[in-house]
Amino acid sequence: MICVPIVADNMKDALRDMESASKVADVIELRIDYISDVNLPQIMEKRTKPVIVTNRPVRERGKFSGSEEERLLLLKQAVQLQADYVDIEHDSMQGVKTSIGGLLTYSKTKIIVSYHNFKETPDNLLEIYNTLFQSGGDIVKIVTHANSITDNIKIYQLLQQSKTPTISFCMGEYGIISRILYKIFGSYLTFASLQKGKESAPGQINIEELLNRYHVKSQNKHTKVYGLIGNPVSHSISPVIHNTLFKEMGMNCVYVPFKVDEIDTFISEFKKLNILGYSVTIPHKESILHCLDDVDPIAGKIGAVNTVVNKNNRLVGYNTDLEAAITTLADVVNVSDPGLIGSYFKNKNVTIIGAGGVARTIAFGLKRYDSNITFVNRNTERMKSLAREVGCSFASMNNLQNLETDILINATPVGMYPLINETPIDANLLNSKMVVFDTIYNPAETKLIKDAKEKGCKTVGGLPMFVYQAAEQFRLWTDKTPPIDAIKTIAYANL
Numbered sequence: 001m002i003c004v005p006i007v008a009d010n011m012k013d014a015l016r017d018m019e020s021a022s023k024v025a026d027v028i029e030l031r032i033d034y035i036s037d038v039n040l041p042q043i044m045e046k047r048t049k050p051v052i053v054t055n056r057p058v059r060e061r062g063k064f065s066g067s068e069e070e071r072l073l074l075l076k077q078a079v080q081l082q083a084d085y086v087d088i089e090h091d092s093m094q095g096v097k098t099s100i101g102g103l104l105t106y107s108k109t110k111i112i113v114s115y116h117n118f119k120e121t122p123d124n125l126l127e128i129y130n131t132l133f134q135s136g137g138d139i140v141k142i143v144t145h146a147n148s149i150t151d152n153i154k155i156y157q158l159l160q161q162s163k164t165p166t167i168s169f170c171m172g173e174y175g176i177i178s179r180i181l182y183k184i185f186g187s188y189l190t191f192a193s194l195q196k197g198k199e200s201a202p203g204q205i206n207i208e209e210l211l212n213r214y215h216v217k218s219q220n221k222h223t224k225v226y227g228l229i230g231n232p233v234s235h236s237i238s239p240v241i242h243n244t245l246f247k248e249m250g251m252n253c254v255y256v257p258f259k260v261d262e263i264d265t266f267i268s269e270f271k272k273l274n275i276l277g278y279s280v281t282i283p284h285k286e287s288i289l290h291c292l293d294d295v296d297p298i299a300g301k302i303g304a305v306n307t308v309v310n311k312n313n314r315l316v317g318y319n320t321d322l323e324a325a326i327t328t329l330a331d332v333v334n335v336s337d338p339g340l341i342g343s344y345f346k347n348k349n350v351t352i353i354g355a356g357g358v359a360r361t362i363a364f365g366l367k368r369y370d371s372n373i374t375f376v377n378r379n380t381e382r383m384k385s386l387a388r389e390v391g392c393s394f395a396s397m398n399n400l401q402n403l404e405t406d407i408l409i410n411a412t413p414v415g416m417y418p419l420i421n422e423t424p425i426d427a428n429l430l431n432s433k434m435v436v437f438d439t440i441y442n443p444a445e446t447k448l449i450k451d452a453k454e455k456g457c458k459t460v461g462g463l464p465m466f467v468y469q470a471a472e473q474f475r476l477w478t479d480k481t482p483p484i485d486a487i488k489t490i491a492y493a494n495l
């Protein structure tokens with residue numbers, strides 16, 4: 001079940017929001033502590049969905065600042081009005097039993113006994129659960145703050161052990177996955193805001209996203225989980241791409257963002273959740289290698305993995321960026337026959353701006369075809385070291401105009417959103433014979449690409465590369481080839 005909290009501060013707006021929320025949510029949480037002119041009978045009369053009545057005091061980061069007696073009186077009224085659930089903070093249970101215990105015996109109202117920890121996810125969750133369970137509620141609610149992605153695993157293990165209906169998840173950015181995967185975790189329900197800006201707790205995502213991006217309604221205990229390892233991950237369009245593909249191809253799978261700081265701990269802890277595949281992005285593409293059971297020879301040679309496949313609990317690393325970049329370049333020069341790609345790139349003079357992960361991957365890819373590669377990079381030591389490793393040349397930025405370049409590749413973030421007016425190379429250094437490939441995909445057309453088009457160059461941005469690497473990733477995970485055009489459409493629509 002998805003529960004939408006109503007956080008309006010007056011009756012008029014609360015009734016309006018409750019009506020909108022009732023169209024999409026299974027349960028409505030009435031945060032009556034937010035409503036300054038609260039009229040509980042009126043709200044209860046207008047409800048069309050089951051409601052949780054919550055009157056959170058200031059000490060629990062709520063807004064009710066009256067006395068405890070006044071607070072409990074409103075909850076008593078909620079029980080009298082046959083609210084479906086009332087939320088009672090665990091340390092108020094004794095007071096509730098004394099003041100409205102008798103009423104509850106004959107009421108259909110279920111008590112949610114709740115514990116909130118806004119600082120951390122403690123280790124003794126089972127102990128907390130037992131205390132809450134014994135206090136006499138019908139449903140236990142344990143909500144904590146995640147300080148790292150692995151805190152979600154504590155919640156998962158708690159839910160696996162709980163014997164009664166339990167609502168549990170982590171707040172904060174690291175805790176988002178416990179909200180999205182609540183059915184797989186085993187939580188009684190999850191919370192989602194009515195829309196952006198109407199959250200009642202940190203990390204709460206909006207219901208539209210929960211339903212349309214993560215297809216929460218069709219998730220169940222058997223849903224296979226995939227995800228993106230990186231930091232940051234919130235801007236990524238990979239979730240929308242893979243989740244749309246899963247839906248369109250009728251697969252019971254979901255793809256979620258994992259914001260990861262410590263790759264070693266993440267990999268070992270998340271084995272408990274049996275994640276079936278990962279995409280890997282900055283800053284873990286290289287550091288993940290030593291956490292894997294096996295690495296594909298090409299990925300091993302490049303020293304970077306962007307895809308992980310779980311094969312019977314063995315994690316195997318691949319690099320789908322390399323072939324994606326080569327296919328992107330081959331497309332722009334109209335070499336569609338794979339047998340002709342090698343001869344096209346042989347002896348071509350390729351200048352790569354950058355010496356990071358992408359520069360390295362593309363260089364290894366082109367080196368197979370004996371292209372003449374030259375790196376140009378801000379950090380000269382890094383550039384020289386990479387040139388030695390790949391077996392190619394390097395040059396200084398000032399020397400760019402003297403380089404003979406057939407193919408120019410930008411493998412730096414210069415020109416990427418939001419600094420879209422920047423470019424890694426002066427437009428005067430471009431000429432019409434060059435093929436220009438900017439690996440940046442946001443914006444789809446960078447300043448470099450615009451300049452190159454004006455000079456009459458053949459050009460391509462980073463989006464096709466992104467699409468090809470995602471498609472191959474999907475194939476490695478599922479053994480199914482997704483439609484490239486569909487991925488392109490999704491990617492363009494979401495940039």
Ligand code: NAP
Pocket residue numbers: 282353354355356357358359377378379382411412413414416439440441462463465466467469
């Ligand atoms: P990386 O490993 O962090 O390398 C970044 C490179 O860019 C380094 O060579 C760095 O130079 C250089 N650089 C960064 N900021 C710069 C600046 N202000 N001026 C000049 N040089 C600068 O990153 P990466 O993984 O290779 O990714 C590089 C870019 O590729 C990304 O920003 C993204 O736009 C693009 N990309 C595209 C795809 C795709 O599928 N199309 C996939 C991944 C990445 P120093 O060595 O001097 O620091």
